[in-house]
Amino acid sequence: MEKNLDISEIIFKIFAYLFVTIFALLCLYPFIFVLSASFSGERALDLGQVFLFPVDFQTVAFGAIIADDHFWISYTNTLFITLYGTLWSMITSMLGAYALSKKRLVFRRQLNFLLVFTMWFSAGMVPTYLNYLDTQNVLNAIAITDNKWLIVLAMGTSAYNVILLRNAFEGVPKEIEEAATVDGASEFQIFKNVYVPMSKATIATVALFFGISRWNGYFWARQMLSEESNARPLQVYIRSILEKYVDSSGSEPAPFPYECSPYAFVYAMIVCAIIPIVIIYPFIQKYFAVGVNLGGVKE
């Protein structure tokens, strides 16, 4: 480094390296702890001996999870909801955002306003609940009794994500579209072959946002699906295990049936819940900077 730094700059740089490194390790540490704790023995966990590596290595917790039917049901439910939910959200949002990005769309301003308005004013919990109940009835009436479809169709709309997509489509140069029109491309072909490839980064980011929120969805799934429902997703199941064996409000938790600590069981389940995220994450994180620059909600 050829430029000589002022003493205050050197101190600041050292501080920056230290602070950032410590924060990054703090962000990572809980995951490492959860992973090693899920493989640790009951006594080691009760005495708080687990820090970085598993102590008294055991695989009972994972064995118990693999043998647990409810776990697999909830896991496949979550996969189902994430896959179809993301697909449904992406198709509707991309097509709609494409239309909204066109200057020539009559009523464009009004439609955009209706979109942004949902970010200012939302109905709140009870009306939403009643609405989902109605949706459930309608779905049952047309013979869709699987409540996973309620979650897939009704939950997870996001004006913010539509705006991100709309702004990306607006950024595509108009000349390319005109050239494609001259070549005789139809509206949908232009969308598919010009706009989608040119907005890949934003589309990837928004798909990640939708996917993650589907994978992590909890509250409404718990509210709308009964205790016995076979449609309950993983997050709801994790919480029910926690409430049953570890933190049952007020009362003493239920005796734990397996040969390991209930902590290890819960931690092992958490590991299973974040593995897919950790696998996909590195491929997609490079797009974040593109996706999160909001800037232009306004018209």
Add this chain to the structure above:
Amino acid sequence: MELERVSEEELEQIEKNHWWTQLKRMAKDWRLYVMFLPLAFVFFCWKYLPLSGLLIGFENYNQAAGVATSRLVGLEWFQRLIFGDMAADFWSAFRNTFVISFYGLIFGFPFPIILALLFSEIKNNYYRSVVQIFCYLPKFVSIVVITTITICILKPATGNSGAGPLAAFFDTIGFIKESDVEEGIARDPEYFRAMYQITGIWETGGYSSIVYFAAIIGISPTSYEAARIDGANKMAQIKYVTFPGIASTLTIMLILEIGHLLTVGYEKVLLLTGNGSAPNLATGEVVTSFVYRISLGSQGGLQSMGGAADLLNAVIAMLLVLGSNQIARRVSSTSLY
């Protein structure tokens, strides 16, 4: 007189033309409207239809009659909520919401800015991106997982297991209160706010820094050079170069934050308070979790009152968003909407 009549006719003609051309344009672009249709359907069904449910705040709602035909009772629920028998609970939830948001403004808001500043100081690109990847990760983990880990590590010893590691650690250094050895830190009202903010910073601190980081690296290095030549030390450089450089981003984020003062997520609150049954509800209760408890929770059933509180909440929240946006437009000519 004659002249005026003609021009009026002309005007009408123009207007009709205008209307007609618009329709023609719409017909020509019908494909765009077809593409827009699915999104319109989703937003109509699940964003706009629920708004009609807000009517229950003015009704004595019962499930059998439905929203449309339940008996109207005027402002009775609002009256009970604001002045009547539920007022104490409602206003304490209201106050808690503001306190939580306010702490968020003091601790949660500056953190990502500082972090972005420090990220920009790390010139080794490889090291920086690795560190950034780690810092963003918690954002993508579900709130259920985060609260589950929090509860587990802070849990006191019970019948089937020992104390959580952090609780045990606090116990050995004597930081813990006598009553919390049994009841648990995670359920103590005194620590709820700290727990909420710390997990919040852990969860979103890294991720929220992206916006500021993008703004900071957008500042031209020559500005720093010029400041250095003028003899500015690091603090002065931050104050006179970095800070003005990110001012507009900062304003927008602050608008967002103030606009969302009232929308403290009920999910995390409910998860941390044992669905509203733990003692820490005293400091943890926010308006939305209050609505949940009185209308949808296990002892709920006051759906009309929940609807009334929802409406109040939504109106105040909207005024906050639009108000802060207006102020920002006046003060700095930056606005979001």
